Amino acid sequence: MPGVPSNKACERCKKRHLKCDETRPHCQRCTAAGVECPGYVQTRKFIDQGASVRRRYAPYQDAQFRSGTAANAGRGGEEHVSASPLHEMQVEELREVTLESRDGFQMTEGPEDMTAMQSQFSVSNTPEPQYVPKVNRVSGHDSRGSPRGTLQNSVSPNTAMGYSSGLETTNAVTSNDRPDYQNLVSSESVSHRNEKEEFQDIFSELMTGTEHEVAFLLRHFTQVIAPWLDLSDAGKFFSVLVPIRAINCQSLKYSIAALAAKQLGRVKGAKSSTGGGMFSSPATTETYPNAAQVDWYLKAANYYYLAASDLNTSTSGGYTIVSSSAVLESPIELVGRWLNKRSPQRIGQTSIDAVFLRKAEDTLASIALLTLHLSGINSLFESLLRLHQKESITFSHGIRASFWNFSRQDYLGSYFTRSETHLDPRNLPLWRAAGISIDEQEKFHMVDSGSIGLSLEDQxxxxxxxxxxxxxxxxxxxxxxxxxxxxxxxPGSVSETPGASADASEQTYPNTNTWLDLSFEFQTWFEGVPETFRPCVRIEHPRDLSKPSDGGQLPFPEVFYSLATCAATMQHYHFGRIALLLNRPPDAVSAPSTAFDRLQGYREVTKEVEYRSREVCGIALGRPQGEVRVYMVPLLFAVGQCLESTDEHQIIVDLLRGVEADMGWATESAVQNLQSSWSR
Structure with missing residues (x-):
């Protein structure tokens, strides 16, 4: 019968009803008996054709999962999840699976446990999406043996968890990043997996795209990940509006599913119960069968492919066939090209039509979830500025929400590479359109919230x-x-004028006056923030409760803010001041004239850097909200290089590893780099 899996035992063991060890090319049972092993029957393969395959194997799902057998034992109260066909899916199932029968189902992935996305999608003429290494559940390393993530994987919610997530300064995947198929072998040998695990694998595979799985991932995104993206948005665009928009926007729905699945992969399927009550029963949409054993990285890869495919189609007028290059192309480039094609004359002189505006918000939200690098982001927002056709405009809520997420990724990634940001801070019309007030002297100041639609805290x-x-x-x-x-x-790149003389270039050198202006702007900002930026809880010398009652005190204060926006902003404020303190240009005129004066100046800088480093760590020790913790990894890495005490070092390591354990945000590379620098 076509498509029915065959037994893996050799022909002799099969006829004698003996358990075969399946050793290749000859089984050990035949060898020990002194007879020639007749070999194995070649397994049959078929291509998963989506709904037809699900219908074919529906009886097995019903028999195994509706009856509450071992496949779902130990998950009391958990409902049966129907693996019904996904009617909305625009492309068919993309993964070729080999099914074999041994008193039940089991799945063999070939080449073994191949995790490169391009090898997972074996339907002919389908694109090759980007490679997402599978993380070994035990060692925490990907299939190529490298630690999960990098320091620069610590900047954005998307990239810090895995696609590159290298937060850019994440690097786009190139052809050189594609895997060596021979090395992509799972740490678990297929022959040692029991029938229950193998059935769970195929069941999980067939659940991809089902109503329950999509609902589960969307809810997980809304409750856990979306607040990270709404850090400076009191209107909660990503938490409230994006999940609703996803009902009618395929690329947004699959982008959400991809990011949620990737985060679940990082935390091995564990879900935080914070705020859910201690004894309340979970809702149906909060549970997933065998979540800890699911290959969430594979699901993330599948959903990423679907999101990128739909994004390409929707920005191409719906007439373009999805190609390999289109899926691998940056989502920012796709949307930027779509915006450039739109003629300003079609929009009018005063406003953008509501249909276009909604689509622009949805596509920007999608690329905020999918983006691997920020190349082209400035020109994308420049296109949006031109389309508004007005001297003084403010972006819509959705566009602003995406802009500020890109802004945070931008400066954190650029800081570690000492490169200029993609979003130019001198482009004042752009930043004003994003909702902040900057006067003609290029100074930021707070304004009445009603005039620009941003709360004082968001401003x-x-x-x-x-x-x-x-x-x-x-x-x-x-x-x-x-x-x-x-x-x-x-320094031609400094002068910005081709052929400029050395004297002209010297005038544009970032001198002490520029440094003083920036320092003054930071101080003015601090003096103008509302009172919500004061901590509601502060212990200056907390006691280390892990030690006996006569134990010592922690080297940092413990600080807690009632608003996550304020906690994160104050951490970034101290981070910015530290960056300025450590990079003051020399001034031959006003610099101290004696060695003692210079030494005194160094001591003052060291004292202030230490104070601000303690403030950053103190806010982190206060265990702030998740949206604060995910953005503080680069900050802890920076201040960790400024502190010298062994106790301080250990606390920073614990804080970093706590973020990865609790939230799936890659931090191990930062820990290793810090430990390496401390040991020098």
Missing amino acids: AANGLSWLVSKVVNFLAKSKQSQIAQWTGSS
Whole structure:
């Protein structure tokens, strides 16, 4: 019967009803008996054709899962989940599976446990999406043996968990990143897996895209991940509106599912019960069969492919056949090209039509979830500015929400590479359109909330993002000038004018006046924030409760803010001040004239850096909300390089590893880099 799996035992053991050890090319039972092993019958393969396959194997699902057998034992109260066909799916099931029968079903992945997405999608003429390494559940390393994530995987909710998630400064996947198929072998040998596990695998595979799975992932995104993206948005666009928009927007729905699945892969299927009550029974949409054993990375890869495919179709007018290059193309480039094709004359001189505006918000939200790198993001928002056709405009709620997420990714990623940000802080119309008030002297100030639609807390948080972006670009310019001095070349990238003289370039060098202006802007910002930026709880010298009653005190304070926006913003404020303190340019005129004066200046800088480092760690020790913790990894890495005590080092390591354990945010690379620097 076509498609029915065959037994894996050799022909002799099969006829004698003996248990075969399945050793290749000859089983050991035949060898020990001194007879020639007749070999194995070649297994049959078929391509998963989506709904037809689900209908074919529906009886097995009903028999195994509705009766509450061993496949779902130990999960009392958990409902049966129907693996019904996904009617909305625009492409058929993409993964070729080999099914074999041995008193039940089991799945053999070939090549063994191949986790590169391009090898998972074996339907002919389908694109090759980007490679997502599968993480070994025991070692925490991917299939190529590298630790999960990098330091730069610690900037955005998407990239810090796995696609690159290298937070950019995440790197796009290139052809060189594609896996060596021979090395992609699962740590679990297929022959040692029992029937229950193998049936769970195929059941999980068939659940991809089902109503229950999509609902489960959307709810997980709404409750856990969306608040990370709404850090400086009191209107909660990603938590409230994006899940509703996903009902009618395929690319948004699959983007949400991809990010939620990836985060579940990072935490091995565990879900936080914070706020859900201690004894309440979970809702149907909060549970998933055998969540800890599900290959969430594979599901994330599948959903990423579906989201990128739909995004390509929707931004191409619906007439373009999805190609391999289109799926691998940056979502930012896809949307940017779509915006550039739209003629301003079709929109009018005063406003953008509601249909286009809604689609622009949805596509921006999708790429905020899918993005691997920020190349092209500035030109994308420039296109949106041109389409508004007005001198003084403010972006819509959805566009603003995406903009500020890109802004945070931008300056945190650029800081560690000492490169200029993609979003230029000197482009004042862009930042004003994003909702902050910047006067003609290029100074940020707070305004009445009703005039721009942002709360005072959001204005302060977003205004600080603009200031930190200015600091990062100041550091980038300083680096360029230093390199020019070392090499004896003209700092053309600093002067910005081709052929400019060395004297002209020297005038644009980031000098002490520029540094003082930035320091003054930070101080002015701090003095103008509302009272909600004061902590509601602060213990200056908390006692280490893990030690006896006479134990010592912790080296950091413990600080807690009632608003997550304020907690995160104050951490980033101290981070920006530290970056300025450590990068003050020398000034031959006003610099201290004696060695003692210079030494005194160094001591003052060290004292302030230590104070601000303690504040960053103190907020982290207060165990703030999840949306604060996921963005503090680069900050803890930065301050960790400024502190010297062994006790301080251990606390920072514990804080970093706690973020990864609780939230799935990659931190191990940051820990290893810090430990390496401390041991020098």
